Amino acid sequence: ISHDCQLGDYVNIAPGAILAGEVNIEAGALVGMGVTVNLRVKVGAGARIGNGATVKSDVPEKGIVRAGTIWPA
Numbered sequence: 904i905s906h907d908c909q910l911g912d913y914v915n916i917a918p919g920a921i922l923a924g925e926v927n928i929e930a931g932a933l934v935g936m937g938v939t940v941n942l943r944v945k946v947g948a949g950a951r952i953g954n955g956a957t958v959k960s961d962v963p964e965k966g967i968v969r970a971g972t973i974w975p976a
Contacts (some may be wrong), residue, residue: 909949935970 904922911930916923923942935954953970968974
């Protein structure tokens with residue numbers, strides 16, 4: 904977890920996840936194992952990011968990023 908990241912209540916970050924700087928993970932979101940979240944990305948409340956995904960732009964509230972994918976596709 905890098906500089907200036909913000910984590911909401913009840914966020915779950917699994918082992919091996921990498922959060923670049925200024926990432927905002929809102930309440931109740933789940934970040935799976937080995938996930939990479941790029942600089943200044945916002946992950947909406949209740950979103951789910953599957954193991955090994957790479958997130959390059961914002962994920963909407965309750966959005967789902969499947970394991971092993973790159974968001975956006």
